[in-house]
Amino acid sequence: MKTIASLFLSTYPDANSLQIAASSVALVKQINAALHAVAIDVEIPDVSNALSKLLLDLPYKIQEAEATSRKRGKVLLEAIVQEAARGGVTLTTQDLTASPALMGDVAAEHSRYFDVGLVGLAAGNQTARMMAEALLFGSGRPTLLLPDAMEVGILDHIVIAWDGSRVAARAVADAQAFLERASMITVLTVTDEKPLPGHGIGERLALGLRARGLVAEAAPIQAGDRSIGTxxxxxxxxxxxxxxxxxxxxxxxIRDFVLGGATEGILSDLRLPVLLSH
Known part of the structure; x- marks a missing residue:
């Protein structure tokens, strides 16, 4: 059965960069997956009254914002179509509309029909951040965050953040397509952040990965005065x-996400592709 990844593109008020087209296609190609790219265009409810129409011309501003959003979505989808054709990746595309407050909910709902959700994340892009959080907690699927303007290279060295928890175990299972193609896997255990369920838990996971034919090693680290995500x-x-x-x-x-420290650190300052599972 072929894996299908769904990519959700933000278009308002900030749009993803065009780099996300090349990055998403390069990523799914590495795991022999298909890609479903979705541009979520904004639909702003008209709550204007006579005074706002007279002083602000609010209906025109709404139309202008929606037109800009649609244009950005079209440009992004066209770039992905071109990249997929060059890369030989099976692609489908879709346009959706949502109010600004519900863009994340719409992305999460549609992501449930695919295997993994992709989001291009950049500092300051609150719509992309909203989508990432909604996918993580609402889709029931793993969420793969891509630094929006960064080129995705060969994912040959996978690093697992391991604390022996249920969510960490689920993340390892959800990352199977990447792990089995990696030439190296490193299991990181942060030893000074919180109590761990025993000693040597990183080596225990690495041993299990090696028993499955993978190349893996364990590396305990200390966060020190850094945040766990950093x-x-x-x-x-x-x-x-x-x-x-x-x-x-x-x-x-109710769309107010309460995040753990490591998750918050990743979403606030993404530096490499990160697969999150909840």
Missing amino acids: ALQEHALKIGGKQLVMGGYGHSR
């Missing part, structure tokens, strides 16, 4: 890691 990403990059796999901690509360 410590994990910095060490992953230091050792040549190309993708981080980790559990996503937190819960949703």
